[in-house]
Amino acid sequence: MAGGPRGGVDGNTSSARIIVLGGGLSGLLAAWHLHRRGCEVEVWEASGAPGGWAQTLPWPGPAGEVGYLERGPQGLRVGRGGALDRLLHELTLELRPSPPKGPRWLGKAGRRQPSPVTLTGLLCAPGLGIGGKLRLLAEPFIPAGSGPDENLHVFFARRLGEAFARELLPALVAGVLAAPPERLGLEALPRLKRLEARGGLLLGGLRAGPERTRLPAGGTGALARTLAGRLGCLFTDRPARALEPLPEGRWRVHGKGPAREAGAVVLALPTQVTAELLRPLAPEASQILEAIPRLDLRVWHSRHAMVPGWERGIGLLIHPPEGRGLLGAASFSGGDPRGVPGLLQLRTYVGGAYPVESALDAWSGVFRELRRWLPELGEAVQVREEACPGAFPLLEPGHGARMARVEAALPPGLHWIGAARFGPGIPDLAEGIAAWAESASGLLMAGRPS
Ligand SMILES: Cc1cc2nc3c(=O)[nH]c(=O)nc-3n(C[C@H](O)[C@H](O)[C@H](O)COP(=O)(O)OP(=O)(O)OC[C@H]3O[C@@H](n4cnc5c(N)ncnc54)[C@H](O)[C@@H]3O)c2cc1C
Structure with missing residues (x-):
């Protein structure tokens, strides 16, 4: 549905309606x-x-062949029985079978090595030494931590040892959250706390069951399109510009098109937009949200002749700052319907919280850096840059307490959700929003006529 009601004034003063800002x-x-x-x-x-x-x-x-790129996630990491798994079942979204994975590497000490996300990679991991590898085995016996403000480095050093946290963690975290582990709180990866509560990374992981990457037919974007279609109440080209408080906790939302009244408003917007809307209404909440750093990521999509042995897709993570700002790259598998037959479709990440050398401002420099790690890669036949300004909120240690202050400072009838609250990973968003809806729905339904 596009547009919505025309004209300047909307006569409907429903107190039952909930307006969600951000699609x-x-x-x-x-x-x-x-x-x-x-x-x-x-x-x-x-x-x-x-x-x-x-x-x-x-x-x-x-x-001119049909082809696609993913603006965000290339697939969905789904754990059995989790909120995302339940949602995919509910929506009966058609999913492609997960293809077997091709090689995964870690670029470190100037060399390409097996990725430590596999057991072989972990056992061959550079820099761990015998002591570091033996220390990994102690993980199931490490008690849960008690400090609320641990950063990711401290968490992993406590559970898996200092060598793991120093030698392997930075590349793993840069590849997911585009920032150094020391700058991130546990709120950036809420799953870690859940696993620790279930016995640790190994035992908790075994109890939770394996996670699989699932790909909806039609790409990751099919999830949003399906949700929007089923809801039938999405107004596109409809930016919200101001919120006006009304008596009895109701709200009037102003934006493009007529203003609309609602019993409650849910803010599901980028943090800076939320901060702007809240500035006149909840200055403390606005200031806290404004202060959350937002990371700019640059993503290069490129197509190359297929490299023999890479047909099942590749993944490369680079130990920062060895990539000079290049964090990693991943490709579709050769048979992926989003790609073009015969070509390798690669996506390369640059920047985030890491400084980027000026040579990597253009594709020629990015390609030169890529070739240091992937010498088999031929010249690109197609390149497209997608800048992702402010795409990742940096959830620093202490984030949980700041979020509680935002919640407490919000006027009645306003709700705030999103990646800066629940973590940027889609499984975490799905988990956080399901729990939020469970607890908030009583409050939201209170305004409904019986
Ligand atoms: C390059 C990249 C790779 C990623 N890879 C992964 C991955 O592999 N796995 C994973 O789990 N996650 C990944 N993510 C993260 C994930 O995609 C995001 O965290 C998630 O999509 C955020 O969803 P959101 O709805 O909170 O925010 P957004 O996607 O930012 O949505 C906010 C919406 O609000 C709209 N909006 C803005 N202003 C207004 C206004 N005034 N009025 C109304 N609407 C407004 C915007 O247009 C937008 O549609 C990736 C992200 C990027 C950028």
Whole structure:
């Protein structure tokens, strides 16, 4: 649905309506849970399409072949029985079988080595030494931590040893959150606390069961498109510009098109947009949100002749700062319908919280750096840069306490959700928003006429 009601004034003063601002995955997930509970919901999205970062965009091949790129995640990490798993079942989204994985590497000490996310890679891991490897075996016996403000380095050093945290963790974290582990709190990866509560990374992981990368037919963006289609209440090209408090905790939302009244408003927006909307209404919450650092990531999509042995896709993580700002790269598998037959489709990450050498400002420099680690890679036949400004909120140690202050400072009837609250990973967003909807729905339904 595009546009929405025309004209300047909307006569409907429904106190039952809930307006969700932001049609990224957070807003759509929130709307989905509320809709299922019988709430009257509408979603306002500023751009022309749903999904925010999680969109699959057309990118035709060099001869005009059908092809796509992923703006955000290339697939969905799904744990059995988790909120995302339940959602995919509920939506009966068609999923492609997970293809077997090709080589995964860690670039470190100037060399390409097996990635430590596999057992062989962990056992061959550079820099760990015998002591570091034996220390890994102690992980199941390490008690849960008690400090609320541990950073990721301290957490992993406590559970897996200092050698792991120093030698392997930086590349693993840079590849997911684009920042050094020392600058990130546990809120950036909420799953870690859940695993620790279930006996640790190994035992908790075994109890939770394996995670698999699932790919909806039509790309990751199909999740947002399906949610939007099922909801039938998404208004695109509808940026919210101001919130006006009304008596009895109701709100009027102003934006492009007519103002609309609602019993509650859910803010599922980038933090800076939320901070701007809240500035006149909740200055303390606005200031805290404004102060959350946002990381700019640069993503290069490129197509190359297929390299023999890489047909099942590759993954490369680089131990920072050895990549001079290049954090890693990953490709689709050769048979992936988003790619172009016969070509390797690669995605390369640059920047985030790491300084980038000026040579990497252009593709020629990025390609030169890539070739240091992937010498087999031929010249690109197609390249496209996608800048992702502010794409990742940096959830620093102490983030949990700051978020509690934001919650406490929000006026009644305003709710705040999103990647800066629940962590940027989509499984974490799905988990956080499902729990939020469970606890908030009573409050939100209170305004409904009986
Ligand atoms: C390059 C990249 C790779 C990623 N890889 C992964 C991955 O592998 N795995 C993973 O789990 N996650 C990954 N992520 C993270 C994940 O995609 C995001 O954390 C998630 O999509 C954020 O969803 P959101 O709805 O909270 O925010 P957004 O996607 O930012 O959505 C916010 C929405 O609000 C809209 N909006 C803005 N202003 C207004 C306004 N005034 N009124 C109304 N609407 C407005 C925006 O247009 C947008 O649609 C990746 C992200 C990027 C950028």
